[in-house]
Amino acid sequence: MKIGALSWSGNNIGDDIQTAAVIQHLPPIDVFIHRDHLNTYDGPETLLVLNGWFLDETENWPPSDRIKPIFFGFHVQKRARANVARHAEYLKRHEPIGCRDPGTTEFIRSLGVDAYLSYCATLTFNAPAQRNPDSIYFVEANSGPFGDIKSSKGLKIKNVSHRFIDVPWENRLSYAKGVVETYGRLAKYVVTSRIHCAMPCVAMGIPTAFVGPDNYRTRIIDEVGIPRLNKPSFWNKIFAGKVANLPQLVDISATKSRITTDLTARIERALKQ
Template sequence: MKYKLLSIKGQGGVNIGDYIQALASSQFLPQIDGFIDREKLKDYNGEECKLIMNGWYMHNAQQWPPSSKIIPFYVAVHFNSTVKDKLLSDESIAYLKKYEPIGCRDTNTVKLLQSKGINAYFSGCMTLTLGRNYHSEIKENKYYFVDPYFVTHWNLYTILYNAIYLLFHWKPICIIAKKHPDPKTGFRKKMIMTTFYREYKRFFRKEILINAEYTNQQSIEYIRKFPTDEELLKEAERLVKCYAKAKLVVTSRIHCALPCLGLGTPVIYTEDAHQSEASACRFGGLRELFNILKWDNGHLIKEFDGKTPLDDTSSWSNKTIWKELAERLATQCTRFCK
């Protein structure tokens, strides 16, 4: 039997979190015999293969349901609200019923499938299992800020406010602006990073913010640097190994935050309080797993216990309710891949 992984490349670049999901699935495969593009599932005409179907579905709904040459295991799937009608046609419902029960990454997908008479349950995300192969007992004194959420709505007041704040905090903001991967440059970038600094400084000491590593998980640069699926999977593995050794990760990416739970790395999830329905529908059942900083009307709001601002002496721990989900996922995937 052949075993393959899902790959996902978009015109706007790569979300390396999709390959972190693939990495989680790869832990259970006896071997990796290639990749199948998530947006071309119906077109697949290679050898019959087993495929763990965890992921976000999908941009190209015309490619659903998948090829009959794919033997699927439906676990940790999300059907987005933007394409739910196309993905739950009569043909699709009949197809999914053949592979019940369907494990869903979020409770919104559970409700959506159950409303169509499909046996579905909340499985959580495959990345919760990454501690199986990638947990590290060695922790470095490193802080990672991975796409931490913040936004500035520019008007005369915010321009003046940020300009004055920048003047009085020039050095630390310049250091952070140089590190942050935002492609903007010069004074404009410093003004943007002023918004980040003045709010996040309320919860993290200045020393943490200026010494942290800043990175992103979605960029066109991933395609330029890592043109093949194999290289992208390797880069995902490199990031996971970094997160495994981190002292703390702060991120708005669920496929950074969820892996950190599985790895046993302290993580704070940052979110937009006013995100779109298409974005919010991904989080049912997952949000409860995190310690959260919520961005609401230009300010961060803490939704967890504990003293802030955090410094190098602060002790930090995640919630533990994710562990049962991870154990069940590991058992199910091991059984499927035998």
């Protein structure tokens, strides 16, 4: 049996961060399979963790029988739910379905399929051995009127995007791995509107605030306990020199350990079958 991982189209490296997170727990990868074309895969039988956001091409479901799926960190976007529901028997054959968020968990259970809240593999990243934090990272969080300020309380201010345009997915995956490592080495504090920035950073022990939307897709932020902050309030604290008053590090060690144990156990069982 071959070992697979998901590839993606699009310009959001949050998807690639999810693939990088899963790869940590797998044997060496033999093949990358595009998330939106799993139904056309006709290669050797391949173990594949189905994690992340499904599905752009809503009719391209279910996956090929050549794929041996592990559903973990699975999220079904609302537009894809009707077609996923029509193929509930496919999910039933591969239960339990580990879901990234409460909304997907409830949806899968409504189909008569065993589902549970697995959370996301991006919560299993470890910080690099060499950590020397010197920066506050605004990751698609717009530092607003303070964008021209270069430092605060001795910390550099860095604005980062998780979006690319027309970059091959191989390059995005490499960048995704590098950017997570960079946060791990250099971020003293992170404020972001991206869940797949917030979760890796918290997992690596970085105090992190989330300023993105509050909806069914981002409820995992609240489940994990990552604080949501009002942007002006955050800016005022930083640039008034009150870094010490920012929210403290959220300890997710127990959650991280549970997720890691769950995912690695499911992979080991699948490899023995």
